[in-house]
Amino acid sequence: MQRVDTPPRDGDCKGLNPNIWYPHADKTQPGNFSDNYRKARMNTGIALQICSDCHVKEECLSYGLYHEHFGIWGGMTERERQTMRRRLNIFVVPREPINILLPN
Ligand code: SF4
Secondary structure: OOOOOOOOOOOOOOOOOHHHHOOOOOOOOOOOHHHHHHHHHHHHHHHHHHHHOOOOHHHHHHHHHHHOOOOOEOOEOHHHHHHHHHHHOOOOOOOOOOOOOOOO
């Protein structure tokens, strides 16, 4: 798989709530954990549904494989990408640092 180093900008998730693509059940959120877990599972389903028709899915998956431990990228969950990395012998590499201009 060709390595992609920048996340796609015009995927089908553009403009939608990014939390849907990071669906961890959070113990710090109000409400009980099983409700939050259920919500996280529902968000995973929504994200995977949206990703399934996305026109930049392959590019997004490649970026996610090489650069992202967390979240859903290219229609694959963290665990699915981890399995694929092991199979393809891919290691996550940090992205290029962003150049930040600091005031003098
Ligand atoms: S594949 Fe999914 S996460 Fe990637 S750009 Fe498309 S909708 Fe967004």
